[in-house]
Amino acid sequence: DQQVKQNSPSLSVQEGRISILNCDYTNSMFDYFLWYKKYPAEGPTFLISISSIKDKNEDGRFTVFLNKSAKHLSLHIVPSQPGDSAVYFCAAIRGTSYGKLTFGQGTILTVHP
Amino acid sequence: EAGVTQFPSHSVIEKGQTVTLRCDPISGHDNLYWYRRVMGKEIKFLLHFVKESKQDESGMPNNRFLAERTGGTYSTLKVQPAELEDSGVYFCASSQDPVETAFNTEAFFGQGTRLTVV
Numbered sequence: 001d002q003q004v005k006q007n008s009p010s011l012s013v014q015e016g017r018i019s020i021l022n023c024d025y026t027n028s029m030f031d032y033f034l035w036y037k038k039y040p041a042e043g044p045t046f047l048i049s050i051s052s053i054k055d056k057n058e059d060g061r062f063t064v065f066l067n068k069s070a071k072h073l074s075l076h077i078v079p080s081q082p083g084d085s086a087v088y089f090c091a092a093i094r095g096t097s098y099g100k101l102t103f104g105q106g107t108i109l110t111v112h113p
Numbered sequence: 114e115a116g117v118t119q120f121p122s123h124s125v126i127e128k129g130q131t132v133t134l135r136c137d138p139i140s141g142h143d144n145l146y147w148y149r150r151v152m153g154k155e156i157k158f159l160l161h162f163v164k165e166s167k168q169d170e171s172g173m174p175n176n177r178f179l180a181e182r183t184g185g186t187y188s189t190l191k192v193q194p195a196e197l198e199d200s201g202v203y204f205c206a207s208s209q210d211p212v213e214t215a216f217n218t219e220a221f222f223g224q225g226t227r228l229t230v231v
Contacts, residue, residue, distance in 0.1 A: 002155065034219075043117070043204055043222030044156070089156060099146050099208065099220065100169055103156040 003027045004092050006104035013111050019077040021107050023090030026071065030092040034101070035064060035075050038087045047088075048075070080111045115139065117223035119205050125229045131193040134226045138187070138207030144168075145188050146208075146220060147180060151201035162188060195230045202227050 005024045013019045021035075031052040036044035050057040050064045050073070057064050063076045077084055090104040118137040126132050138145045147159040159178070160170040164185035173180070177196070182188040192199050206220040 004155070036222075041122075041224060043206070043224045045222065046219035049219075091156075099144055099161045099206075100158050100172075101146075101148075101156075101220070102158070103148075105153070105155045 001026075002105075003030075004090055004102050004104040006088075006090055006107050008107050009105070010108040010110070013080045013109065015082055015111055015113050016079045019075075019080045019084065019109055019111065021075040021077075021088050021090075021109065023073045023075075023104055024071060025073075025090075025092055027092070027094070027102075028071070029094045030102070031095045032093040033064070033066060033073050034091045034093070035062075036089040036091060036103075037084075038089060038106070044089055077109075080109075082111050082113050085109055085111050117205055117207050117221050119203075119223035119226050121226060122224065123227045123229075125231060126195055128197055128230055129194045131191065132195055132228060134190045134192075134203050134205075134228070136188045136190070136205030136207075136223060138205070139209075139221055142207035142209050142221075143185070144208045144210070144220075145182060146206040147188070147190055148204040148206065148222075149201050150204065150225075151198075156204065159190075192228070195228075197230050200228055200230045 034049040145162040158172040
């Protein structure tokens, strides 16, 4: 039973355009959501997060939106750069489950020059 | 400051053999986590140490997997005997505080150990 799902295995975007990565979850007990970026042969690195009490969090070119009623979150990257090409993982935490991140399958983002 | 380090980077072993993976967390990080990604699927939680104690081992697949963190520093994950389905990338992560909602405290991941069981 996969509680966090990223239904798009891959996304291809032109440099300078917006990249939108989507994530759905089923467990309403999740109260903190994170996005991680992963380059080949490296571990995931933290990108941005959002608490369930918010609906938007922005950090430079990265914005995460949370729609609790739809159990959906998205990561917007504007403008997209070739260096953003990586695998992006959505992850979620229940407040009481310290350190137990529940990840999605990942979306491969390719930004073309 | 050194990041989370994992050894080896790759390991190829035969079914039935034993393999031990090692993780050195960031110095001072009490919390250490093991995760596994199988065949390009989601990254799955295996277990969580707080210092030398197992806080949560609910993700360990079966008793062929044994994790230890003697002295609360580095950790090892032993697979004995290894099966074909154990193949995947094993990630270790550490954090100073638990990754929880009240604090924006991230878990830092190592580069992973790619285990191939043939």
